[in-house]
Amino acid sequence: DQQVKQNSPSLSVQEGRISILNCDYTNSMFDYFLWYKKYPAEGPTFLISISSIKDKNEDGRFTVFLNKSAKHLSLHIVPSQPGDSAVYFCAASGIIQGAQKLVFGQGTRLTINP
Amino acid sequence: GAGVSQTPSNKVTEKGKYVELRCDPISGHTALYWYRQSLGQGPEFLIYFQGTGAADDSGLPNDRFFAVRPEGSVSTLKIQRTERGDSAVYLCASSPSGVDTQYFGPGTRLTVL
Numbered sequence: 325d326q327q328v329k330q331n332s333p334s335l336s337v338q339e340g341r342i343s344i345l346n347c348d349y350t351n352s353m354f355d356y357f358l359w360y361k362k363y364p365a366e367g368p369t370f371l372i373s374i375s376s377i378k379d380k381n382e383d384g385r386f387t388v389f390l391n392k393s394a395k396h397l398s399l400h401i402v403p404s405q406p407g408d409s410a411v412y413f414c415a416a417s418g419i420i421q422g423a424q425k426l427v428f429g430q431g432t433r434l435t436i437n438p
Numbered sequence: 439g440a441g442v443s444q445t446p447s448n449k450v451t452e453k454g455k456y457v458e459l460r461c462d463p464i465s466g467h468t469a470l471y472w473y474r475q476s477l478g479q480g481p482e483f484l485i486y487f488q489g490t491g492a493a494d495d496s497g498l499p500n501d502r503f504f505a506v507r508p509e510g511s512v513s514t515l516k517i518q519r520t521e522r523g524d525s526a527v528y529l530c531a532s533s534p535s536g537v538d539t540q541y542f543g544p545g546t547r548l549t550v551l
């Protein structure tokens with residue numbers, strides 16, 4: 325029972341263009357969503373987050389959009405740079421027993437081509 | 439400051455053996471999490487500590503898995519009678535209070551032969 329799904333295992337984008345990574349979730353109790361970026365042999369690094377009371381959060385080149393009615397979120401990276409090549413994980417959480425237990429998607433491998 | 443560290447970075451063991459994986463969280467972080475990441479999958483929650491106590495161990499797959507955090511800082515994940523299916527990257531994360539962003543360590547890659 326995959327509660328958080330990233331249906332695209334990989335994505336290839338030209339440098340300078342926009343990268344759009346998508347994520348769907350099924351549990352309506354999730355109230356906080358995050359994107360993590362992972363390089364090989366390193367742990368996931370927090371990128372950006374959004375609370376369920378918002379529909380957009382922007383941080384520099386990164387913007388996360390949340391569509392609660394569709395249970396869908398997306399990460400936009402513009403302009404894409406070669407250093408953005410990594411695996412991106414979408415994660416969701418709800419306050420359960422006071423903890424943010426993260427539920428991750430399967431990841432999308434983003435490759436930025438020069 | 440120093441991030442989350444995990445040792446060893448790689449561990450190869452034989453089926454049936456016992457292993458311990460260590461996590462040093464960021465200093466002052468009261469919340470500590472263990473996740474497991476299998477090939478081609480996202481990290482999967484195992485257990486969460488708030489201070490010294492396990493507040494949520496619902497992700498531990500069976501009673502061969504156990505984790506401790508005796509002094510509220512360093513944590514050890516213990517796996518008894520390892521099986522080939524336990525092979526994965528074991529990730530540790532910490533956060534200041536349990537409702538904040540989680541910061542991950544580099545993980546321990548466990549291979550059970």
